[in-house]
Amino acid sequence: MTDKDLRRLSRAELLDILYEQRKRYEDSLAENQALRQQLEDRTLRIASAGSIAEAAIQVSGVFEAAQAAADQYLASVKAATAEMVQKTDEAQRQRETIIQDAKQQADKIVQDAQAQADRILAEAGAQVDARWAEFQKNADALIHAHDELRSLIQNRHADV
Template identity: 45%
Template sequence: MAGRDAPGRNDRDLRKLGRLELLDILAQATKENEDLRAENERLSHELADRRLAVKNAGSLAEAALAVNGYFSAAQAAADQYVENARLILEDAQKQAERIVAQAESEARAIRNTPRTGITEVAGQSAPPQISSVEGERNE
């Protein structure tokens, strides 16, 4: 057992050493033991961190899939909104074309109507012309 504590030394060699040398070997062994414990502690923390990283990677992958699902749903909603807006715009354009066509037709009808002394504007007749005044001026 003591041969393992002092590398390269066996029990006989250790028995031949004095107290100071044995204390020095013991101090070196204690220091090495503390260093190994500290390294063991550091490696344990590193292992725990890596395990947590692996666990979180799984959680992140699941979160990414969930976010992907949200983005897919949002894209579908946006596509539907754009399609509805396009249909509304098409309907509005068709209605505007019908209104313009009707207005052009009414304008042509008004232009082609023979004019008389009395014209109607928006369903109201114009005041009659006073013929006596005009007749006096012509005389």
């Protein structure tokens, strides 16, 4: 798997891969144990069938091959595990960065909305004040006109 493929994997998928690697490692250990058991069985047969020197040469080669295979697999598992840990850490850092950016964007949206709401309220307040002043002016003019009309009517009745 390439780095790009691993970065696209979710945390659960990465954990599944780690679990599979761990299982392979344990299977290899079990296989190694089985091979060791087979070697012990062969050693007993060789010891009973032939010379000790001959058996040592045969057992040594088998043990070396088994140990080399186990060492190679163990190194592979350790490397894969280290790589997975590194990629998991990187994914965690990216996740935290994304969350932080989202929080900042959300805060900015809220601030912008609050500023717009404050501006709308201020404009509405100014319009209400202006309309109230207009109403007051018209009401005063109407009251004044009414008073003048009453005065004219009273003067007219008084003249008649």
